[in-house]
Amino acid sequence: MKKKILFLTGDFAEDYETMVPFQMLEMVGYEVHVVCPGKKKGDTVKTAIHDFEGDQTYSEKPGHNFTLTYSFDEVTVSDYLGLVIAGGRAPEYLRLNDKVIDIVRYFFNHNKPVAAVCHGIQILTAADVVKGxxxxxYPAVGPEVTLAGGEFHAIAADKAFVDGNLVTSPAWPGHAAFIREFLKLLGATIEI
Structure with a gap:
């Protein structure tokens, strides 16, 4: 039986922050249940590509349609070893869903590994799990982290930050570090 990871995403989540971690986790053998409130297995979410092109903030372009691998209403949180939360615009409305908040709190209350990238941290602040x-x-989310009682660390976009069961990264350029640190939290080993 494969080990399972729960992955939260939604319409207009960042394309790379949905596609790439999903593929990386599947590549190393996890069964990844990618879910979105109000949608079921086989439904799609539209993603957006955020790029850094020298403007004051990222640019946004249409991404892909990502097919969800599991139905949100069928999630039993105790079945999962860890949780991944994609960034992009989706977290701003996903955090309004009570079940999403309950899911996040479950993982923190049970000290299970959680990986959140970019704006995905908005779900963590809404769930009131970053205090201390x-x-x-993503730098624009830094004030929310501080207001929620967390200690925000500005790091390079290609890095990841670990505190206990939580790994975070500013944006998709950090995927290699982000997933590497998440796999360590999961206790995974990869032999080359």
């Missing part, structure tokens, strides 16, 4: 924690996020 050290983490990073």
């Amino acid at each position: 924690r050290k983490l990073t996020a």
Whole structure:
């Protein structure tokens, strides 16, 4: 039986922050249940590509349609070893869903590994789980981390920050570090 990871995403989540971690986790053998409130297995979410092109903030372009691998209403949180939360615009409305908040709190209350990238940290602040924690996020989310009682760390976009069971990264350029640190929290080993 494969080990399972729960992955939260939604419409207009960042394309790379949904596609790439999903593929990386599947590549190393996890069964990844990618879910979105109000949607079921086989439904799609539209993603957006955020790029850094020298403007004051990222640019946004249409991404892909990502097919969800599991139905949100069928999630039993105790079945999962860890949780991944994609960034992009989706977290701003996903955090309004009570079940999403309950899911996040479950993982923190049970000290299970949680990986959140970019704006995905907005779900953590809404769930009131960052108080006293050290983490990073997309810089525009930094004030939310501070207001929620967390200690925001500004790091390079290609890095990840770990505090206990939580790994965070500012944006998709950090995927290699982000997933590497998440796999360590899961106790995974990869032999080459």
